[in-house]
Amino acid sequence: MSWTIKELGFQQEKIIHHGNQFLIGHLLLGVRGTLDEFRKDQLVAINLPFVYDQVGEGWREPVNAFNPLYTTLFVNHKEISLLTQDPTYHEQCLDMKHAVMSRKTIFSIDGVQLEWQSSRFVSINHERLMVTRTMIKTDQPMTLTIKTGIDQAIWDIHGPHLEHIQKGEMPYLSMLGTTHEKGYHIHVLKHVIPHQKMNTYLSFDEGVYQLFEITTQQNQTYIIDTISIIGVDQTIDELTSTLHESSEMGFDQLLKDHESAWEKKWEYADIKIKGDDNAERALRYSIYHLLLLSPNRKPKLSIPARGISGQTYKGAIFWDTEIFMLPFYLNTDPLSARHIIEYRIEGLQGAKEKAAYYGYQGAFYAWESQENGYDACTDYNVTDVFTHRKVRTYFKDKQIHISGDIVYAINRYIHHTQDYTILSDGALEIFLEVGRFYLDYGQHALLKDRFELKDVMGPDEYHERVHNNAFTNQLVHMVFETILHYESDYHRKNDPFFDDLVNRLHFHESLELIRHMVHKIYIQPIHPNGLIEQFDGYFMHRDIAKKELLDQKLHPHEYLGGAGLAGDTQIIKQADVITMLYLFKDRYDQHIIRKNWAYYEPRTEHGSSLSASMYALTSCMIGNPSYAYPLFMKSASIDLTGESKHYAGGVYIGGTHPAASGGAYMTAVYGFAGLNFTDHITLNPKLPPSFESLSFQIKYRKKQYKIDISQQDATIQEVLT
């Protein structure tokens, strides 16, 4: 089965989508799949995740570096590129196995065929190194100019972020910029290596460029390689020395090393689906994105919600990582999984500050987490399309489930890896501080004698400031139980760590109250008809058909949540009760899941890319893989088709969707294969009819297993590594 994603022909309106579709890089450097000659307006981004900057009142977002991949052609001083001329042939390819992007374009210029090929990769073996090869060939002699350099015309949503720009050309082309807020030095160096001797000169118009003039011979291929490095607060010596060494190795060796490293990444991660090439390809593409984003490059790394695809979603980490992506790394790369948890340990201080800001004790994690747990989320996340005013949203201050999501993820991590060291490395402190936060956020309703959490927002963000969200309250219950579980666990082991921590954090009173309240937390009851109400009063909301509601839209990008069209209806943005039922599946019978699935799915707009996979997973749980299949395909191919929401209330929210990729992975493994971990591994396969078989490997408690499922059979086999 093919490892290649290929698009034939050129369409202006797909430029932005292809920038996501052909993304390459790794978690410290994202390179959008735009073409050599593209610039700012085509949303070129050499994205530097975790290098955040804020200009004025604009959103704080990761910086895009100057673009050292820029290359274009001129004939008679006229630019020849996809931006100026229709090609006679064009293809763009992604080699998923090796994370190499390439293009081939043929132009016809006064009867002469000009063929332009290039390929690029972001070396997985370097911190931030990019390598390209450009190949030019004509079928008749022709005089042309190749312009390649570091381009300053880069995409910036809330920039410009780089100031005090310095340009240089010795020993390499170079551009240095300083970030506005924190003054990071972003240094881009580019070594241009022509294979043939060519006339060359420099230009400094909108960047720094080298121009090569050649008069081609018929069908002779002219080659220029470039090797570029980006430094973030690194010395020039360090950068030039690495660039020098890499240049010595040359394109071919760098590519070879890069390819073999990528092949290793795939070794335990690939999933084979026999009988359904489309599904295999889409799932493989999802895994490709998860591998791009492996947070194994250094400790305390996590994954932004739009990955490395640009500045949308502020380059911030959401609950997406813990709930939708972590399972992939647990099964394939536990070190990455640990880093994801470590990121939140490092963010605890920020979470405590956020809680304190709102008048609460404990840890209220950032909804859009940047460094040190800083919450980049604003109070105004969308724009009213009618008045062009900013709309007050409540993602930041009311979506308190984020803290519980993290506790849930840590529990999963410990259960999966049995790495208990994480507890003393900070996880137990997270548990206590999150518990304390919930204890302080919620309240004891006296006549009802129950612990309630009012004024929250669940995963369904269309309904703001609700009371006793079923999902949130279950999480709070789980947090309280987790704390009490570890209390008795440490006591049982005669390990004083728990009590010492309680002392250090002055947690005695909270612990007593948690003990008192744990069984009083209000869990939304199961109604006689099997339904669970999403929050107090949800069933009293207007019950309007989804289509009828959407037909009432007066503007294609109008925001449906809050005071918008959906706010007072039962139409929800994404899986909410269903997400709760999936995460707490051990607590509910199958027929309850079935009833709620049937009720909530038609009322779900799936306005979030997180939604489809939860419905797909639960659909498998109730024995309905054919309901799951289209939802699985939707999750798996969201960045292949580009069929996702690009605007929310007038704000561009495009980019890749790694949580959907993670959700597709989860659906394959936990849904179709029915994988489940208790003390041992179980399978309860629900293969879609189109699947002949499904095969993959997982790591569980330090062992490697191979799992093979066919329509008839399912086996788990330990792999000795």
Next chain:
Amino acid sequence: MSWTIKELGFQQEKIIHHGNQFLIGHLLLGVRGTLDEFRKDQLVAINLPFVYDQVGEGWREPVNAFNPLYTTLFVNHKEISLLTQDPTYHEQCLDMKHAVMSRKTIFSIDGVQLEWQSSRFVSINHERLMVTRTMIKTDQPMTLTIKTGIDQAIWDIHGPHLEHIQKGEMPYLSMLGTTHEKGYHIHVLKHVIPHQKMNTYLSFDEGVYQLFEITTQQNQTYIIDTISIIGVDQTIDELTSTLHESSEMGFDQLLKDHESAWEKKWEYADIKIKGDDNAERALRYSIYHLLLLSPNRKPKLSIPARGISGQTYKGAIFWDTEIFMLPFYLNTDPLSARHIIEYRIEGLQGAKEKAAYYGYQGAFYAWESQENGYDACTDYNVTDVFTHRKVRTYFKDKQIHISGDIVYAINRYIHHTQDYTILSDGALEIFLEVGRFYLDYGQHALLKDRFELKDVMGPDEYHERVHNNAFTNQLVHMVFETILHYESDYHRKNDPFFDDLVNRLHFHESLELIRHMVHKIYIQPIHPNGLIEQFDGYFMHRDIAKKELLDQKLHPHEYLGGAGLAGDTQIIKQADVITMLYLFKDRYDQHIIRKNWAYYEPRTEHGSSLSASMYALTSCMIGNPSYAYPLFMKSASIDLTGESKHYAGGVYIGGTHPAASGGAYMTAVYGFAGLNFTDHITLNPKLPPSFESLSFQIKYRKKQYKIDISQQDATIQEVLT
């Protein structure tokens, strides 16, 4: 000083305002101050307060009867009226002393001067009887037709409410309609009595009319009197017999009896201001409206927020009555005051049903109360001017202070009258059920160890769903204290009534919890700078200047609250903390009131007619009557000038403002005179510089007092009656 309100000249654009300004009637029958020839488009209303009706999904509102005051003129088949022709002279007058409206209009028709005079009153001595006199005179002979009858072209906001219409003419002109919802029979009978012999015939086009053809003699006055009666579910015999008797008495006798009854009403109510005729006139006009609305006509009556001026505000009773109008009746007419309380006793069942609907125990009073405590408030009170969609508002479900306002009013009533019988007549049961409601609505915050009330709306309706509104929490505290006060009071008197009621209502657990929580209710603290935060987080809202905010309006009627412009700012609709400080003035030092006045007043849009008087009252308390004076004048003359808000988010909200009238009264008596009741009566005058003296009478604990205040002196003198 004059008792007359007179407007000279005719202006089309003042028709609606004059309908309010020249209102006459009493609490069972409101007649807008429109002119004889006016119809539906001029917002004619013969309003039947408390006769509610709902058609389809429209708002439930009081019914307007067919209009028996309709009279117009024709010359040569052409209508001669203010709707067809500019007058050469026009005046409209209100005799406040007697609640008689009159008009005088002169038209010039082909050189002939036609003078049309009329006067009308709603007999205070009858249940629903209206009397008019029309006088016509020309300076040269002229042939004209006088058309008078019962007109069907009446104003209806959410009607038509009257169905199955029957018309008749024997023995009197008559129209009968049946209300849509409850089938009440609304019967209008009209007796037309010409003083001279005239040719007459009948017409049934848009009602039922009698036409009189006369050829006038020069300067001879032609007179037609009409006497009309309206029955609500009354027998035809009853109605014809009353109409017959009244006709026997005739216009002059009816008027004489009416006038002397009205003079009696004024006897203890009037306030004299020497030195400031404008202030006296405006205040007298306010008192006129309060006298129109005296709920002394039968038990269990209360006063709608727009009085008897039409269907706006659904003819419903708001907190306006208890907080802004009750003080006038306490001082002048304790029977009316008792009826206002009785109305809420009757509404207790509805309040308990409302609480239960929202999942709470106890009594949650209607925000817009119709009969039996039915809440006419909808979830959608305004319309978005940009999308024309209904906007979800939270007046009904979150403005929980209404229950506490009622308890506050009952406390005032008992303190003022010492009528303790009200307790066993139902008031004590209100206390307990309101206490139970608050106990269930609020919650115990465990770590903070305080009782909180989250998700409420204070008087400032621009800020929806806030936590720990300073005003609301003080009321809750007062309710809990009231219950515990009466517990010990009844125990002290060895009266088993309290304990019996606790038994009957199964109130033991609630009583225990109230005892436990009363001192834990979270009262917004006084910040070091003296300020009290309106609700949790208010000071974190954007602090924008009022003018700057209003300049951002894109539409003159756009709604500022909720998701509107003011929602995320510190701009408030009306006095909120300041209302709290006034109602609980014994708990705060003067300098705290001063600090908060200075902070909140510039941030108050005064978008409610209730706002100005609270600022005026507190302004007097801090020794600043000159700040108070313009606010007092604003309250007192709101229905004289018509300068009030006529639209809120696209919905017409015009009509009279009796709470502003009540607020003006309060400012005069409690503000300028500084009247205060403890065990005895005290005065702490703060006369504005323009006042030479201020004199009025009050009733207090069954005694009558005369109060005279000058700039030098203040006396209280018992009046032996």
